[in-house]
Amino acid sequence: MMQRLIKDVNIVAIPLASKVHGEEYYRNVLSIFERILKALGVKFVDIVDSEEAVEGIDKRGIDAAFLIFLTGGTSKLGRLVAREFRDKPLVLIGHAFHNSSASMASTYSRLVSEGGYNLIPFVYRGGDSIIDLTRIYKAVRAAVALRKMRVVQLDADKLDGEGALFSEKIGASIVLVSRSELRKRLEEAKTKANRELKRLVERYDLGGVDKDKLLDPFTLYIVAEKVVEEFNAHAVTIDCFPFILEFKFTPCIALSMLLDEGIPAACEADYRALTLLALAQLLTGKPGWIGNFTDYDPVTRQLTFSHCTVATSVTEYSTLLPHFETGTPYAIEGRLRKQVYTIAAISPDYSVMAVAKAELLESGMLTGGRCRTQAILKIEETDPRPLTEKLVSNHHVLMVGDVRYELSVAAKVFGMKFIEY
Structure with missing residues (x-):
């Protein structure tokens, strides 16, 4: 019964990028996260690289969101996206290059100051952090599933x-x-x-x-x-x-x-x-x-x-x-x-x-x-x-x-x- 319940959970990844860092670079980074998260059942929206792109996100039926900071210079985009999903669990994912984690940390701290969010910050570093990211996904999925129980x-x-x-x-x-x-x-x-x-x-x-x-x-x-x-x-x-x-x-x-x-x-x-x-x-x-x-x-x-x-x-x-x-x-x-x-x-x-x-x-x-x-x-x-x-x-x-x-x-x-x- 419970396994049937988690199949109804819809978790979406929202990649954020600044064009300053070059499209080839951040698409290569995106491919790494796609290999990990798509295997778990996470769906991806198109890269968000502008405020107009934020407005184009289809929010219907989304139970939780993974915000992936592909590059630095994305903290404002991160905050704008988060405000669209204020009532949903939000996993904020940075990585160790191109000021990605800096933007993630900036977004996280500002959202905490605003209040009213359920936030899980995470830095992806390859290796064992893949296991940790999988554990986060499974925990978010389980908790969200209880809302449908x-x-x-x-x-x-x-x-x-x-x-x-x-x-x-x-x-x-x-x-x-x-x-x-x-x-x-x-x-x-x-x-x-x-x-x-x-x-x-x-x-x-x-x-x-x-x-x-x-x-x-x-x-x-x-x-x-x-x-x-x-x-x-x-x-x-x-x-x-x-x-x-x-x-x-x-x-x-x-x-x-x-x-x-x-x-x-x-x-x-x-x-x-x-x-x-x-x-x-x-x-x-x-x-x-x-x-x-x-x-x-x-x-x-x-x-x-x-x-x-x-x-x-x-x-x-x-x-x-x-x-x-x-x-x-x-x-x-x-x-x-x-x-x-x-x-x-x-x-x-x-x-x-x-x-x-x-x-x-x-x-x-x-x-x-x-x-x-x-x-x-x-x-x-x-x-x-x-x-x-x-x-x-x-x-x-x-x-x-x-x-x-x-x-x-x-x-x-x-x-x-x-x-x-």
Whole structure:
């Protein structure tokens, strides 16, 4: 679903040049950028070398723009183009010759002073910077894609303030499935769920699990899968505890299975975590995992998260246990693979994204009195204050690998301050 979403993103490169530097020179430079960016799917407009050419740019349907400063003497053109795309993410690209980077820096500093832009400045130097430029492209594409995302909130009769703020800040749309509609769909889907129950059985170690209690949680997955298809949606969320109290089983299995299918799915109707789960899927190709902040040792810099909806595809072993708080069926205990992760969180007002690189030390159900999947991580902290003084949220999302750079770009697209713990 998410991969389908990014195909609709339209990113355009706008090359800027001064005729003083000679057309042969800057067309040769342009060919270098065309080889790199066209391979990624970026479209190019004609070279902009005059104010009249700025007016001729077709702005329809453009989601983000890469301004390429082929030569110096282009800062005014850069500002004029940027003003035409003030509401779009703008990547400003300079290179090391013919005062290109000087014009890029001049444009960037003046636009920052004007305010109201989401800017990513970059100097292309060949070599490894090709990789960095590709990472910028993928991060911009992912963040822009979220603006086109459609989210289904299950068991919701009305949109609350959290959902409304998410739509305002991220730009995604939300479809509500009411409790009465959900109940009806659950009843209608039971026959199909019973027939396809082996899809669940194959995913988990079910030793000690009461298999008679698996049908209802799996039926919710079948319903969610159908609703996503029906509404042409890309992600799912649900407010777990009201649902559990009403239906007497958890949505944990359904959310875990959706995540395994590449569909971001967030518990507790946490739209900030859903934003990060969607970024995790687009940036890494793997599901993220929501974790509750559970414990922190300021001496060892070891951090513990716990939660119950982990996707099996990021674990080396998974089983089912009664839900921690309610004892209802079922929560997932998963043992995450030992590797490097990025942890990320967004503040309640969407003004800050905080991240850290972390190494997994141990995971699984390590102790009682906590959610069933637990993870102890050693994190890299750049700020000497204890983590507890820097937290921007309870829920954090673990993402496979080190994607701090990509997240810093995504934060700029959303107009968030980016910090590293």
